[in-house]
Amino acid sequence: MSFSQNTESQEEEIIKNIRQEYNSIQENKSTYDTTTVDIMGESTEGGQLVGYYDIKNNRELKVINMTWLGEAGKHIFTFYLKNDKLFFIFEQHFEYNTSIYMTKEVAKENEIAAFDIRKSKVEENRYYFDNGKLFRWINPKREKVDLQIEENITKEKELKKEFVRLSKKLKK
Numbered sequence: 001m002s003f004s005q006n007t008e009s010q011e012e013e014i015i016k017n018i019r020q021e022y023n024s025i026q027e028n029k030s031t032y033d034t035t036t037v038d039i040m041g042e043s044t045e046g047g048q049l050v051g052y053y054d055i056k057n058n059r060e061l062k063v064i065n066m067t068w069l070g071e072a073g074k075h076i077f078t079f080y081l082k083n084d085k086l087f088f089i090f091e092q093h094f095e096y097n098t099s100i101y102m103t104k105e106v107a108k109e110n111e112i113a114a115f116d117i118r119k120s121k122v123e124e125n126r127y128y129f130d131n132g133k134l135f136r137w138i139n140p141k142r143e144k145v146d147l148q149i150e151e152n153i154t155k156e157k158e159l160k161k162e163f164v165r166l167s168k169k170l171k172k
Contacts, residue, residue: 061170
């Protein structure tokens with residue numbers, strides 16, 4: 001994929017190409033080889049890092065899935081690559097209705113709600129990259145985020161830094 005930042009219609013064409021690549025990866029994900037690394041100490045309940053490698057294409061890294069687990073929620077980042085270049089990140093933040101330790105029995109004794117994953121609040125962010133540059137960010141309200149504002153410009157650096165850090169953990 002070779003993209004450039006230009007007009008809205010050109011961006012839409014880029015998004016279309018990204019979605020096609022994303023769908024291709026999702027369709028083939030079950031055929032990929034995986035490497036799993038436990039990432040303890042980064043969140044209260046630990047976490048897991050999974051790299052997905054296309055064994056038909058010289059074990060090319062296609063996806064990095066990172067999950068941080070907590071007592072009150074979990075945070076998932078999924079990084080998508082083509083030719084070793086980041087093109088899309090899907091971020092999900094789950095806020096549980098109560099602690100994962102709030103069993104039905106304990107909840108009943110205390111007359112409060114028990115843990116129920118189905119009652120979680122989920123926020124999603126979508127980050128689209130063109131030649132290594134973040135060009136579109138869709139927030140949990142499904143709105144485009146202004147990437148010219150300083151606080152949003154730093155988000156690209158944070159995402160890339162996390163991607164590099166996680167890539168290194170998979171190679172250890």
